[in-house]
Amino acid sequence: MQTISNYNFKGKRALIRVDFNVPLNEKFEITDDTRMRAALPTINKIIADGGSPVIMSHLGRPKNGPEAKFSLKPLVKHLSELLGGARVKIAPDCIGDKVKEMANNVLPGEVLILENLRFYKEETAGDEAFAAKLAENGDCWVNDAFGTAHRAHASTAVIAKFFPNDKMFGYLIESEVESLDKVVKNPQRPLTAIMGGAKVSSKITIIENLLDKVDNLILGGGMTFTFVKANGGKVGNSICEDNFLKTAKNIQKLAAEKGVKLIMATDVLAADDFSQDADTQIVPANEIPDGWEGLDAGPESIAKFIEVIENSGTILWNGPVGVFEIEKFANGSRAIGEAIVAATKKGAFSLVGGGDSVALVNQFGFADGVSYISTAGGALLEYLEGKTLPGIAAVRGE
Ligand code: AMP
Numbered sequence: 001m002q003t004i005s006n007y008n009f010k011g012k013r014a015l016i017r018v019d020f021n022v023p024l025n026e027k028f029e030i031t032d033d034t035r036m037r038a039a040l041p042t043i044n045k046i047i048a049d050g051g052s053p054v055i056m057s058h059l060g061r062p063k064n065g066p067e068a069k070f071s072l073k074p075l076v077k078h079l080s081e082l083l084g085g086a087r088v089k090i091a092p093d094c095i096g097d098k099v100k101e102m103a104n105n106v107l108p109g110e111v112l113i114l115e116n117l118r119f120y121k122e123e124t125a126g127d128e129a130f131a132a133k134l135a136e137n138g139d140c141w142v143n144d145a146f147g148t149a150h151r152a153h154a155s156t157a158v159i160a161k162f163f164p165n166d167k168m169f170g171y172l173i174e175s176e177v178e179s180l181d182k183v184v185k186n187p188q189r190p191l192t193a194i195m196g197g198a199k200v201s202s203k204i205t206i207i208e209n210l211l212d213k214v215d216n217l218i219l220g221g222g223m224t225f226t227f228v229k230a231n232g233g234k235v236g237n238s239i240c241e242d243n244f245l246k247t248a249k250n251i252q253k254l255a256a257e258k259g260v261k262l263i264m265a266t267d268v269l270a271a272d273d274f275s276q277d278a279d280t281q282i283v284p285a286n287e288i289p290d291g292w293e294g295l296d297a298g299p300e301s302i303a304k305f306i307e308v309i310e311n312s313g314t315i316l317w318n319g320p321v322g323v324f325e326i327e328k329f330a331n332g333s334r335a336i337g338e339a340i341v342a343a344t345k346k347g348a349f350s351l352v353g354g355g356d357s358v359a360l361v362n363q364f365g366f367a368d369g370v371s372y373i374s375t376a377g378g379a380l381l382e383y384l385e386g387k388t389l390p391g392i393a394a395v396r397g398e
Pocket of ligand 1: 197199202220221295318320322
């Protein structure tokens with residue numbers, strides 16, 4: 001398989017699918033440029049080789065054709081700054097003769113951004129004729145948008161067929177996939193997954209898939225109480241999904257059958273209010289008094305979680321084990337973060353991913369202490385669910 005490292009871009013127009021779907025404020029200023037920065041290694045490699053980067057992205061959710069507020073124009077100046085002053089131009093469209101002419105005339109060291117792909121409904125529909133028109137703007141295709149790799153859109157997957165010998169991942173997808181495979185394909189054992197968050201329902205497919213892979217599964221956060229209730233315990237006012245009680249039973253049965261050690265909270269920090277001013281008490285996880293709700297793991301549970309994490313070879317963390325947004329209920333999640341950092345120092349590979357987990361790691365300042373942080377959201381979750389991602393399969397020719 002071609003890789004970005006061994007491909008020589010000299011004299012080539014490199015059509016790069018990036019995820020420049022950055023948040024803009026009402027003045028059209030970029031409020032978080034993480035996604036743009038993430039694509040820089042790929043763009044810089046192409047420029048360094050003497051190639052011409054032609055950038056494709058979507059931005060927001062335009063409904064019916066072009067809309068000024070979803071234009072990629074506000075990104076031009078900032079991309080130029082990020083590239084050390086390189087000349088960055090924007091095309092008036094993403095397909096058509098004018099665009100093709102501009103793509104043919106990107107000088108060495110320059111960059112061309114195509115206008116928002118989603119100004120055409122054919123993009124999300126995965127239309128082949130549209131993909132063919134996009135393909136006319138490049139000599140090779142580089143997919144560096146992991147965030148949209150779970151979608152079979154024209155620019156993220158369908159376009160691959162027009163570059164049978166000139167398609168590859170960019171550095172961002174390459175490192176995402178490598179890191180994820182260190183967890184799901186060939187982990188250093190023992191492999192521990194920590195799944196937290198509010199609900200069982202949103203994590204069930206991942207949990208089921210992980211049961212085939214992990215040695216230890218720590219289940220925490222709000223979903224604890226669906227398990228507690230399923231096992232006949234008292235959950236008080238805690239968040240609980242009554243129509244997932246059977247599912248919770250089944251997960252426990254499957255874990256036992258597969259020899260997976262399932263670790264859940266045995267004590268919790270219960271509160272009489274969902275606020276920093278709440279009164280709190282530590283109670284057994286299956287004896288939450290009426291009018292109280294479990295909002296964080298208790299000290300006994302935290303100690304158990306830490307022990308498992310610190311003895312792991314690979315750790316995957318998705319979702320907080322308490323309401324970490326409120327300081328009073330952040331101890332469990334903070335302790336997990338600290339244990340992951342400690343395990344990583346001792347040589348474990350740790351991957352943190354999924355929207356809230358990333359916020360969590362940043363909030364507590366653990367970002368430098370974990371091996372990899374995935375910002376991919378939906379694509380990451382589908383990868384962990386064991387699904388084939390069209391944007392990955394298209395590059396690999398699967
Ligand atoms: P998710 O998006 O499913 O990962 O859920 C993350 C959310 O779960 C965070 O906003 C947490 O505040 C919330 N959460 C974690 N533990 C609890 C709990 N015990 N009760 C209610 N919400 C919780």
